[in-house]
Amino acid sequence: MLGNKVITTFLVSMLALASLALPLNAAAIDLVTTTDGSPIKIAPELFDTPAAQEFLATGKNPYIGNEDAIKAGKKRFGYYSCTQCHGPEAKGQVGPGLIGPTFRYPKDATNKGMFETIWNGTNGGMGAKGLGLMNPTDPTDGLKPDEVLKIISWIRNEGGNHPSGNE
Ligand code: HEC
Numbered sequence: 001m002l003g004n005k006v007i008t009t010f011l012v013s014m015l016a017l018a019s020l021a022l023p024l025n026a027a028a029i030d031l032v033t034t035t036d037g038s039p040i041k042i043a044p045e046l047f048d049t050p051a052a053q054e055f056l057a058t059g060k061n062p063y064i065g066n067e068d069a070i071k072a073g074k075k076r077f078g079y080y081s082c083t084q085c086h087g088p089e090a091k092g093q094v095g096p097g098l099i100g101p102t103f104r105y106p107k108d109a110t111n112k113g114m115f116e117t118i119w120n121g122t123n124g125g126m127g128a129k130g131l132g133l134m135n136p137t138d139p140t141d142g143l144k145p146d147e148v149l150k151i152i153s154w155i156r157n158e159g160g161n162h163p164s165g166n167e
Contacts, residue, residue: 099159
């Protein structure tokens with residue numbers, strides 16, 4: 001009888017431990033390239049803000065509709081010359097418009113999909129903008145995940161949040 005109780009106590013504490021560990025295990029969406037669907041590997045420590053961590057866990061962009069993030073994203077969009085190809089309002093220039101509701105890559109209607117496209121680029125003229133990928137000779141060049149999320153929040157805002165990418 002005592003043995004049973006010990007085993008039960010043991011099992012209950014294992015369950016408690018497992019549920020504690022669960023959020024850690026669950027904290028990663030699978031990011032894949034837009035070029036060939038292979039996995040995108042980003043060092044976890046680059047997700048260095050609460051918003052970036054939430055994105056990594058859920059694929060949602062917490063910056064959608066956030067005015068400060070939208071402002072910062074607009075600045076980044078200009079600074080990283082997105083403007084030159086996509087136009088100052090992201091409505092298209094040399095490159096396509098980005099505000100939807102339809103996209104060259106349908107997955108870009110989601111924030112996870114658009115993040116993947118911006119991070120790793122496409123086969124049709126859009127270069128990778130993720131940190132370390134943008135410039136092969138300078139590993140410090142490129143956007144951090146948090147910056148990509150802010151840029152996306154600005155792009156979505158330009159389109160009146162249709163889509164918002166989080167639905
Ligand atoms: C040198 C020109 C150029 C620059 C700079 C550039 N892009 Fe692009 N981008 C393109 C082209 C061309 C495409 C279409 C690619 C294709 O069809 O494969 C594209 C496609 C995209 C798409 C996919 C659109 C869709 O309909 O699915 C997104 C999102 C995007 N760009 C975001 C950005 C962001 C954000 C930046 C700045 C960090 C940026 N681009 C900088 C040329 C550019």
